[in-house]
Amino acid sequence: MTRSCVINDDELAWRFTGSGGPGGQHANTSNTRVELRFDIAGSPSLGPRQRARLLDKLGPDVRVVASDRRSQAQNRALAVERLRTKLAEALKVERPRHATKPTRSSKQRRVDDKRKRSDLKRGRSARPAPDE
Secondary structure, eight states: OOSSOOOOGGGEEEEEEOOOSOOHHHHHHOOOEEEEEEESTTOTTSOHHHHHHHHHHHOSEEEEEEOSSSSHHHHHHHHHHHHHHHHHHHHOOOOOOOOOOOOHHHHHHHHHHHHHHHHHHHHHSSSOOOOO
16 A cells, blocks of 8 residues: 555455435446445554554554545545555654754844834824833
């Protein structure tokens, strides 16, 4: 499914149902809505670190639904793409953020912005500003 994770087709559980809503005769007789399930906990394709990360972020199984298109084949492709995206986002490792000190110019910019905002608010009052 991703560069570091390949899942066999036999590990995916497909379910097809009728898509809800209006659509006439075709929609009422065709099972175009696709539900795709993947069992994370029981998958032999995942390594221990991948499994732990996915279980932590997505739970023991992941489910995606596609009913956007009129064709079952298009909805199948859409469901696979959504599953791929969901797994890729869950497997992504974020780099830890290292705290840094603000620069002198950013501090000065912050103080200047506060002063401008204060002057703007002071100018809104009905009474004149005090002379210095």
